[in-house]
Amino acid sequence: MSMKTRVSAYTLSVALIWSSGALAQQKAEVLHWWTSAGESASVKVFADQFTKAGGTWVDNAIAGGANARTAGINRMVGGNPPTMMQFNTGKQFDELVSNDLVRDVDAQAKAGKWREIMPKPIVDATVREGKFFAVPVNIHGQNWMFYNTKIFADADLEPPKTFPELVESGEKLKAKGIIPIALGGQPNWEHNLFRAVVVGHGGADMFRQLYGTRKPDVLKSPKFKETVELFGKMRGLVDPGSPGRNWNDATALVITNKAAMHFNGDWAKGEFLAAGQSAGKEYGCTVVGQEPKLVIGGDVFVLPATKDKAALATQDKLVEVLLDPASQLEFNKKKGSIPVRMDVDVSSMDVCAQKSHAILKDPANQVESMEILSPPNFSGAMQDAVTQYWNNPNMSADAFIEKITSAMRDAG
Amino acid sequence: MDTISIRAPSMPSGGTKTQRRVKTRLPAAVALLPTALIVLVVYIGCMLWTVRLSFTSSTLLPKLDWVGLAQYSRLFANDRFLTSASNIVIFGALFISGCLVIGFLLAVFIDQNIRGEGLFRTVFLYPYSMSFVVTGVAWQWFLNPGLGLQKLVRDMGFESFTFDWLVNQRMAIYTIVVAGLWHGAGLTMAILLAGLRGVDKDLWKAAKVDGIPTWRVYTSVVLPLLRPMVVTAVVLLTTGVVKLYDLVVAMTLGGPGIATEVPAKFVMDHLFERNNIGLGTAAATIMLITVVSILAPWVYIRYVRPQGRHA
Incomplete structure (x- = not known):
């Protein structure tokens, strides 16, 4: 028996033992x-x-x-x-x-x-x-609103239940020198905020028509325009440092008592947890809207x-x-x-x-979430439209709706 | 960028000179073959493939149908692409001219045989060793109105001081230029300094004898001599302009809104995030056409013509 055969026999037996072990171990x-x-x-x-x-x-x-x-x-x-x-x-x-x-x-x-x-x-x-x-x-x-309980208690305000209420109490908080909404000013988070407003103020059906069936009829309804204008009013409720900010830095503003409210998915809880805060005590969570619908x-x-x-x-x-x-x-x-x-x-x-x-x-x-309803092609075009509207205070609701119409047409 | 001509080895039909030539050239040709193949298949092939796909309706996976110029008409109706195109022009013009001016001034400054030259050279060149991502993140912090410069000055007592270019739609692109200048000026300096060091000392002596002021020597004598270095710097800076992507992603993510979008980011987003291969490749093709139409005359003058003369 040459050295070579002995070596290969050895390798083979090792391989056999190893693989049978793997089988048993799954x-x-x-x-x-x-x-x-x-x-x-x-x-x-x-x-x-x-x-x-x-x-x-x-x-x-x-x-x-x-x-x-x-x-x-x-x-x-x-x-x-x-x-x-x-x-x-x-x-x-x-x-x-x-x-x-x-x-x-x-x-x-x-x-x-x-x-x-x-x-x-x-x-x-x-x-x-x-x-x-x-x-x-x-x-x-995805459409949770986290809020700082201390800020709301100090200002003698209740956490808002609807978006018109939110704009109202936001203005009051702003007058006190508090950032009403902490927003990570990157296009996808701006879009996430927009979706929270659509489902909260426009309702679940409007959300599904906009992101799911994508028929331009929904854009013509007065309710949609009202929703878009409400979203536009919220532009004044974020701080000037918002553009480009990471979402976790935005969460940190609520944790450190600088900002009152923050829209995000429930993964943001991890940030509060890491800062030693617990739900119901330092921060609260709620879904804003006439009827609380959760985008999942x-x-x-x-x-x-x-x-x-x-x-x-x-x-x-x-x-x-x-x-x-x-x-x-x-x-x-x-x-x-x-x-x-x-x-x-x-x-x-x-x-x-x-x-x-x-x-x-x-x-x-x-x-169901946008990721379930829309192809990336459409959600990307929507994101472009939302970020333009959000960052340009002079852009009218009609111009924004026009952009969504062309996004729908292009995405097919 | 250099062209290498490979002449096919002629048949060894006797004659010691030819044989020797074949013997020395053959290994070189064989060694270069893989590179030539890669250039042909990978670069040229992918370019043609990209152009072909821009005429299709491909979304997630490539599809070889034919939709004519539909993607291009969509592209030129897309305000994000139009903003990207105008941004790259603004960035390109300011970045290249700015780097050349600052780089030249820095090089002249160091060329005065100042003390601690090595230190200055390192300091000026150092930003270039940073990646664009690091550069972008650092400048984002520095220019953020709530964290950086504006807050610093306000904390010192100047309450009304405002410097919010980074979050201002009209000014944000210029912050990208500033970060780019900080990153690229040092390299231009190094290239031009090497050129300055190569200028014949006798020229300086002659100018002194004639009583020409130093600034005049720099502008009228030295600068023309530096032409090849300037060209090299411009080429290097131009490639930086075309591929501008990571700096924007790290600094503004194209925001506020779409104020700092650039073509490369448009292509990347549509190819890889939005499953829109057709539109993405159309944008890439437009970029290619632009680059080629700028580079072609220059390549012709510099490489094709002289070679033609020799042969």
């Missing part, structure tokens, strides 16, 4: 973009649960959603996919489904009664051709298609872990979102999460 490579402190703590909940269930979690975190998605999609197309991969709830994985690159999980969905325990907008955004092609894991509300999106995991039986078993195990009530609760506490399963008891979560859960109990209050 190794799962998970690709996601949860890289901030709060986010990685939340994904660790899943990792720990999976390890407890006897698997090995290989964490592949790539900073930046677009980067992570590009990397993951390239690997799927190239035939070397991760075991599981994150997407946002919505249209991002449409083409993967139509190219048969991801596995349907409808069997698990039927067994777990997903259609009954999850809000309809989330189900609709995940189901393609009648089958679940992704596992939703959380619900983020979230995250899902897709399971890339594979023929490998061991990999399939690993994926099944992952699905179990993701939707296990205990890991749902722990994960969402850290993430700032709420469990995607409406049957989980949220009494141990913070007041904002409980409020969120209570609002979403009524299906009429569930409004």
Whole structure:
């Protein structure tokens, strides 16, 4: 026996032992973009649960959603996919489904009664051709208003319930030298504020017509013009340092008692938490509008298609872990979102999460997010229009509406 | 930017001279082959592909249909693109002329054989070692009315002092120019200083004998001699203008509103965020046409003509 054969025999046996070990251990490579402190703590909940269930979690975190998605999609197309991969709830994985690159999980969905325990907008955004092609894991509300309780108490004001009220109390706060609205003055946050006004003042149907069906009729209604003018009035309620500011710097203005109100998704809770503040005490959260409608999106995991039986078993195990009530609760506490399963008891979560859960109990209050309703082409054109209107106080509501009309026409 | 001509090795048909030439040229040609292929396939190929896609209705994935000039008519009706185009003209003109003037003055200053020359040279060149992202973030903080200069001066007691260019729609593009100048002037200085050091000492002596004032020597004698350095600097600065993207993203994200949008950002946003390949590639094609029409006469004069003369 030559040296060479002995070496290769050795390698082979090692390889065999190693791979059989991997089989028994159920190794799962998970690709996601949860890289901030709060986010990685939340994904660790899943990792720990999976390890407890006897698997090995290989964490592949790539900073930046677009980067992570590009990397993951390239690997799927190239035939070397991760075991599981994150997407946002919505249209991002449409083409993967139509190219048969991801596995349907409808069997698990039927067994777990997903259609009954999850809000309809989330189900609709995940189901393609009648089958679940992704596992939703959380619900983020995007149109929360966070407010500084001390500022409102000192000014003897109640947190506003509607947008006209908000403009009124905003003017009063401004007179006292307080920044009424802390805004991260980047186009996407300006657009997020606009959407909060549309759904809060214009209502859920207007929001769906504007971002979903995209028919110009909605733009002609007097109510829409009123909403746009109201949004225009709010331009005077932000401070001059707003343009270009990061969203977390805007949140910090509320934390440090400089600003009264801040519109953001519930992920902003992480900033308050990091500053040692708790919901209901130093800060409050509310949804502004005649009837509180919550614009919801979230995250899902897709399971890339594979023929490998061991990999399939690993994926099944992952699905179990993701939707296990205990890991749902722990994960969402850290993430700032709420469990995607409406049957989980949220009494141990913070007041904002409980409020969120209570609002979403009524299906009429569930409004699907722009990411679910609109193609990026249209939402991008909308963003351009909103940022121009917001930053140019001389631009009339009619000129803005004209811009939206052409955005609708171009995006088809 | 330099052109390398590769002459195909002629057949070794005897004759020691030819054989020797083939022997020395063949490895060079083989070594350059990959580069030539990459240039042809990657650069030229991608350019043609981009131009082709600009005539399609592609959204997320490339689609090879034909919609004629539809994307271009959309592009020129898009106020964001028009703002981007006028911004790049403003930025380009002010940035290049500003860098040349400041760079030349700095170079002349250092050329006076001042004490601590090395220190000054390092200080002036240092901004260039920063990435545009760092530059942009630093200037964003410095110019933010609530954090930077304006607040500093107000805190010193001048309550009415206002410097809000960064958040002012009409002035924001000039803050990008200022940050660009801070970043690029040092490099221009280094290039021109090298040129100044190469000026023949006898010229200076002759000018002294004739009693010509120093400033006059700089403008009438030295500056014309520096022409090649100025051209080099202009080319380097121009590439900086065309690819202007990261500075804007770090400093203003195109805001306030769309006041500081630039063409490269328009292309990037539409290709990668908005799933609008058709419109993005149309904008890229317009950029390409502009660059080519500016560069072509210069390339012709500098490279094509002299080579023609030699051959």
